[in-house]
Amino acid sequence: xxxxxxxxxxxxxxxxxxxxxxxxxxxxxxxxxxxxxxxxxxxxxxxxxxxxxxxxxxxxxxxxxxxxxxxxxxxxxxxxxxxxxxxxxxxxxxxxxxxxxxxxxxxxxxxxxxxxxxxxxxxxxxxxxxxxxxxxxxxxxxxxxxxxxxxxxxxxxxxxxxxxxxxxxxxxxxxxxxxxxxxxxxxxxxxxxxxxxxxxxxxxxxxxxxxxxxxxxxxxxxxxxxxxxxxxxxxxxxxxxxxxxxxxxxxxxxxxxxxxxxxxxxxxxxxxxxxxxxxxxxxxxxxxxxxxxxxxxxxxxxxxxxxxxxxxxxxxxxxxx
Amino acid sequence: xxxxxxxxxxxxxxxxxxxxxxxxxxxxxxxxxxxxxxxxxxxxxxxxxxxxxxxxxxxxxxxxxxxxxxxxxxxx
Numbered sequence: 407x408x409x410x411x412x413x414x415x416x417x418x419x420x421x422x423x424x425x426x427x428x429x430x431x432x433x434x435x436x437x438x439x440x441x442x443x444x445x446x447x448x449x450x451x452x453x454x455x456x457x458x459x460x461x462x463x464x465x466x467x468x469x470x471x472x473x474x475x476x477x478x479x480x481x482x483x484x485x486x487x488x489x490x491x492x493x494x495x496x497x498x499x500x501x502x503x504x505x506x507x508x509x510x511x512x513x514x515x516x517x518x519x520x521x522x523x524x525x526x527x528x529x530x531x532x533x534x535x536x537x538x539x540x541x542x543x544x545x546x547x548x549x550x551x552x553x554x555x556x557x558x559x560x561x562x563x564x565x566x567x568x569x570x571x572x573x574x575x576x577x578x579x580x581x582x583x584x585x586x587x588x589x590x591x592x593x594x595x596x597x598x599x600x601x602x603x604x605x606x607x608x609x610x611x612x613x614x615x616x617x618x619x620x621x622x623x624x625x626x627x628x629x630x631x632x633x634x635x636x637x638x639x640x641x642x643x644x645x646x647x648x649x650x651x652x653x654x655x656x657x658x659x660x661x662x663x664x665x666x667x668x669x670x671x672x673x674x675x676x677x678x679x680x681x682x683x684x685x686x687x688x689x690x691x692x693x694x695x696x697x698x699x700x701x702x703x704x705x706x707x708x709x710x711x712x713x714x715x716x717x718x719x720x721x722x723x724x725x726x727x
Numbered sequence: 728x729x730x731x732x733x734x735x736x737x738x739x740x741x742x743x744x745x746x747x748x749x750x751x752x753x754x755x756x757x758x759x760x761x762x763x764x765x766x767x768x769x770x771x772x773x774x775x776x777x778x779x780x781x782x783x784x785x786x787x788x789x790x791x792x793x794x795x796x797x798x799x800x801x802x803x
Contacts, residue, residue: 480783481781481782514763519766519770525771528739528767553741555741555743
């Protein structure tokens, strides 16, 4: 009997726990063999009428807000949903992953506290970006570590390569380094030093520097940068996609062009960041997904899909155990 | 104990600060350790020295960590 379970933290998202519960319902419909554990307010969960026998409640009414210090929140006496979810993943072998859409710092700190794979390797948060070649690039880090050293970027390259090797069955994922020019001489001190390290690192298929306008071009499978730059790339790409789609919709309406709707539909299927799922933590013992605060129920289901995909091929997690 | 502690601390420091760590160094102000580094250090201390933390770690200097371990370590 399939005992696999996904833990969903209901608190902290912009649309509130009810939308997260609806996401849980979609997960149960999409994956009939998988149950969910819901960390959040009992009343909201029970009012939703979810299928009996498919869910458990991890009762918690509190979360960590952007005004709280995430590490200090560990020491609160009352249950905090994000920590309850991660602790459950840590102690319950049936749990294959955790989904959260709340405070990133709390999730990151909690995942380190409960699910750290290697005490010497600081985890990071990756995002999977669609490319114009039809594939995907793993952007790492997207904001977990704002200031990094060159050796840390090499760690990101290694974690990202393991991830893409597992998820997309790539034998030797191509690793690029975000810079302001393609030549090895371009970049700030960090980038130049990281370039030199990556070029001589065994087991990493380094393809050189990647410029900002090529991040979605499919020139590499893993794009490495420190969290500050990665966060800008992620949000800029998302913002640009939304702006372009909005402009096409406006133009189509203004000139009564039915074809515009078709184009928008295609673009949404390729570049709809809201439903792409979530960022994923690398360097943890189990899959931890960070959905955007604004995520909808579909994004929760898509995050679960990624958890299932990863859980069914354990190479990545066996390799870091 | 100092050598073992220093080895642990170095795991969580920015690379360019590792060589400058001394007992008098301030973990955050001098060595650039951030809150996640401090969290990972506290977990490593629990594992390595058998201590436990009931409240957030607020060490200022490397010497503060040494003093804490002197009083509380159950494994040396």
